[in-house]
Amino acid sequence: MTAFTKILVPFDDNIRSIRALEYAAMFATGIGAAITALHIADPRNYHTKEEFDKELSKMVETELRPKLAEIQKNYPDIRKIDLQIRGLERAIHRHILDFVSENNIDFLVMRSHGLSQANDWELHFKTTNAYKVLLEAPCPVFTFTQIPDHPKMKNILIPLDLSEGSLYKIPFAITLAKQFGASIHLLCASEYREDYSELQKQLDDVNNELSDQGIKTIKSEIQISTMPEAIFSYYNQADIDLVIIMSRPGFKWSDLWVSPKAKRIVSLSKVPVVSLRTDKPFDVGI
Numbered sequence: 001m002t003a004f005t006k007i008l009v010p011f012d013d014n015i016r017s018i019r020a021l022e023y024a025a026m027f028a029t030g031i032g033a034a035i036t037a038l039h040i041a042d043p044r045n046y047h048t049k050e051e052f053d054k055e056l057s058k059m060v061e062t063e064l065r066p067k068l069a070e071i072q073k074n075y076p077d078i079r080k081i082d083l084q085i086r087g088l089e090r091a092i093h094r095h096i097l098d099f100v101s102e103n104n105i106d107f108l109v110m111r112s113h114g115l116s117q118a119n120d121w122e123l124h125f126k127t128t129n130a131y132k133v134l135l136e137a138p139c140p141v142f143t144f145t146q147i148p149d150h151p152k153m154k155n156i157l158i159p160l161d162l163s164e165g166s167l168y169k170i171p172f173a174i175t176l177a178k179q180f181g182a183s184i185h186l187l188c189a190s191e192y193r194e195d196y197s198e199l200q201k202q203l204d205d206v207n208n209e210l211s212d213q214g215i216k217t218i219k220s221e222i223q224i225s226t227m228p229e230a231i232f233s234y235y236n237q238a239d240i241d242l243v244i245i246m247s248r249p250g251f252k253w254s255d256l257w258v259s260p261k262a263k264r265i266v267s268l269s270k271v272p273v274v275s276l277r278t279d280k281p282f283d284v285g286i
Contacts, residue, residue: 004031008105010038010096017111018067019147023272024109025075026151027142030180033106035081037068040095042088056085093132100137108133108141112266131266134247134275140172141247142274143266148241153180155218157240157271159187159231160202161286162195169244169276170206174213176242183216185238189223189230196222227286228264235271245286247275261286 009024011017024035039060046052060083068081086095100108112130134141158173160166177184186206188199203220210217219238223230231243247262265286266273 004106005033006103006105007033007035007107007109008038008096008100008103009035009109010040010092011111012039018071020109020111020144021068021071021081022074023142023144023147023151024107025071025078025081027107027109027153028078029075030153034079036084036103036105037064037081038084038086038096038099039064040086040088040092044088052087060085091132093129093136096129096133097136100139106139108137108139110141110143111147112143112145128267131263134262134266134277137277140274140276142242142272144272145267146270148272152241153182155185155239155241156182157185157187157231157235157238157243158206159189159227159243159245159286160199160206161188161190161227162198162202163286165246165278166286167202167206168278169246170209172276173244174210174215176244177210177215178213182241183218184210185218185234185240186220187223187230187234188221189225189227191224191226193224196224227261228268231265232268232270235269240271243269243271243273245273245275247277 007024007028009021011021021035021037027033028035041056043049043052046055064083068083072078072081088095096108099105110130110133112128130141130143134143153176156173156177158169173184176182186203188203190199199222203222207217207220221234223233234240235243243265245262245265262275266275
């Protein structure tokens with residue numbers, strides 16, 4: 001994989017959004033990347049352009065820059081955080097995606113409002129800006145519904161199913177594990193017991209690959225359940241810092257009947273999730 005040099009963090013003055021910047025600072029310290037903080041302001045909240053410009057300038061100087069300075073104080077090894085301001089002219093997720101493409105961003109780190117109170121029916125139809133972004137972003141997207149008090153990258157959970165695309169995340173996980181000295185937890189899941197032997201073979205193969213790369217595997221486990229439930233069950237029993245999943249790009253009509261598993265994980269996870277996507281013509285899975 002290529003070097004990771006540019007991190008984008010879309011943020012506002014919400015505390016979870018600011019703490020996403022803290023997570024990005026931890027991440028940047030480990031890989032030597034530069035951070036851009038992108039704030040998208042809505043001019044429709046103001047009567048005139050002059051009022052908008054005045055209030056925006058005041059907010060930047062009295063609120064945003066001091067917060068960025070505090071983060072840099074806590075993470076002195078990171079480069080200066082570049083602050084970019086954009087006026088809201090179209091949907092927020094489109095602003096973010098355009099910025100990613102125009103500036104060759106390697107990582108996106110953003111908070112998600114999540115859908116923790118949504119029932120299964122609502123999960124079919126409700127979306128967040130974070131979910132819209134990860135469906136189209138050409139780079140990995142880190143999302144949070146709950147940002148850890150002390151961000152770290154020591155234990156990475158890799159969920160695997162039997163789809164070919166599920167293995168696509170392994171090289172990425174190896175790169176992160178090497179850069180942060182992290183250990184990897186492997187979790188296979190299927191709702192069908194007849195898949196057990198094939199899942200075991202997959203676990204053995206991935207374990208061998210990680211061992212060859214010098215990566216420590218903490219635990220390998222197979223659960224007979226849906227993947228989201230397996231992930232939630234696992235991280236409640238282990239000290240997991242990050243979950244790596246595949247997200248299916250775009251929309252399929254079947255999403256109206258079966259809530260995408262990636263959406264459920266991103267919306268309900270209590271630990272940070274990084275979503276990868278690929279345009280390769282295979283079944284993506286998780």
